[in-house]
Amino acid sequence: MNRIYLIGFMGCGKSAVGRRLSFLLKLPFYDMDKEIVRQTGKTIPEIFEQHGEKYFRDLETQFLQNFKNDYCIISTGGGVTMRKENRKIMRNTGLVMFLDAPFREIWRRIHRDPNRPIVRQSTREEIEALHKARYRDYKQTAHITIRTEFRTLRQITQYAAFQVNRLKSERFDFN
Numbered sequence: 001m002n003r004i005y006l007i008g009f010m011g012c013g014k015s016a017v018g019r020r021l022s023f024l025l026k027l028p029f030y031d032m033d034k035e036i037v038r039q040t041g042k043t044i045p046e047i048f049e050q051h052g053e054k055y056f057r058d059l060e061t062q063f064l065q066n067f068k069n070d071y072c073i074i075s076t077g078g079g080v081t082m083r084k085e086n087r088k089i090m091r092n093t094g095l096v097m098f099l100d101a102p103f104r105e106i107w108r109r110i111h112r113d114p115n116r117p118i119v120r121q122s123t124r125e126e127i128e129a130l131h132k133a134r135y136r137d138y139k140q141t142a143h144i145t146i147r148t149e150f151r152t153l154r155q156i157t158q159y160a161a162f163q164v165n166r167l168k169s170e171r172f173d174f175n
């Protein structure tokens with residue numbers, strides 16, 4: 001139990017908060033999407049186009065199964081909680097934090113980003129339905145939910161660090 005996973009929908013701030021939290025807590029930072037891009041030598045849109053979504057989901061599961069490092073921050077892909085196996089690995093190997101952002105804010109951040117293939121292929125209504133459909137899994141997988149509305153990245157990061165420090169003596173053995 002000594003990793004910190006950040007989960008949540010596309011654009012909720014997992015990568016941005018993860019990077020800041022790693023500075024604050026002085027722990028290494030891994031971004032699952034970036035690790036998959038590095039390992040395959042392909043961008044995420046290329047993986048989706050050339051191999052399909054299932055192949056990408058398999059890469060996510062393999063990443064979680066094979067990852068060996070402890071004492072680190074991991075920002076996950078927005079779809080990582082779709083698979084039960086992934087949810088189980090994360091719950092069992094770390095503290096899981098859900099960054100809960102309102103959909104209108106998420107949409108404002110992601111709708112023009114060409115690097116999110118699911119957004120490129122869908123309407124706003126479809127993405128909103130996906131957000132709704134995934135919400136329960138984010139909530140249930142997380143040990144802690146952080147509502148991000150009206151909070152800056154700095155405030156969210158500080159709150160996340162506070163929660164980690166609070167739990168440290170109980171469940172973690174960070175040094």
Ligand SMILES: Nc1ncnc2c1ncn2[C@@H]1O[C@H](COP(=O)(O)OP(=O)(O)OP(=O)(O)O)[C@@H](O)[C@H]1O
Pocket residue numbers: 008009010011012013014015016017033075076077078109116148151152153156
């Ligand atoms: N609380 C916030 N306040 C202001 N800007 C934010 C906040 N959270 C995230 N952002 C900005 O929104 C954009 C999307 O955030 P980020 O890339 O971290 O999302 P993500 O959860 O990693 O998405 P994905 O699942 O697609 O990788 C970034 O430009 C980030 O700086």
Ligand SMILES: O=C(O)C1=C[C@@H](O)[C@@H](O)[C@H](O)C1
Pocket residue numbers: 009010033044076077078079080115116117118
């Ligand atoms: O929500 C999703 O399904 C995704 C989110 C991104 O982080 C990437 O993992 C990819 O674009 C798929």
Ligand SMILES: [Mg+2]
Pocket residue numbers: 014015016031033075076
């Ligand atoms: Mg990200």
